[in-house]
Amino acid sequence: MTLVDYASCIRACSACAVACDDCAGACAKAASSTSLQRCIALCNDCADVCRLTALLMTRESAWAGALCGLCARLCMACAEECLEHALPHCQECAQTCQHCADECEAVSQAS
Template sequence: MPNQQFQSCIDACYACAAACDHCAAACLQEQDVKMMARCIALDMDCAEICRMAAAYMARGSELASALCRVCADVCEACGDECAQHQMGHCQECAQACRRCADECRRMAGGAGAQQQDMATGATAH
């Protein structure tokens, strides 16, 4: 099953998506919501791409490593933004984003050989 070798990355993606959803919802409850606009927008982008990356990995898509590279970039941007805010939900989100970015980069770097095998049809039917 192709997704088992990516399970830690899949788990990190889902955890990050949940943290981003929570952060966005909590930011909407802050007194100065306008000040949190970029944080909320990046939370929503990050949650969406994390779920998509997890799905690509779970089904063994040949494009999973490419998507994970982009996911890592989005997670990094979201984590950097969240880290600028002192609220607990933002700090927790920043940590989840950094973990996910690390896992996605590791997955994308190590998935090349398997992805090449998939692309050339080296898997048995």
């Protein structure tokens, strides 16, 4: 696949990393942050994997498709966790993670 083929997924991964960073930060500041520890951890992991996935796609790495598969699974796990919380930033993060998961799954299947 080429950079043009990856463009939509790269944008989705970048947006997801930002949303996850925002969510983790907001959850850490929440009064009930102990109940949000899993959300914070998943958001941090998801943000890091999304950044790495976008980077590998930008480089047109032979490993990009495989990493997209992992990224899709992690984004789904993060989305499911965020949906459990009624906080607006969690709900927004869940939507962004779901979109990224869909984009990454498509790239993974095409690779």
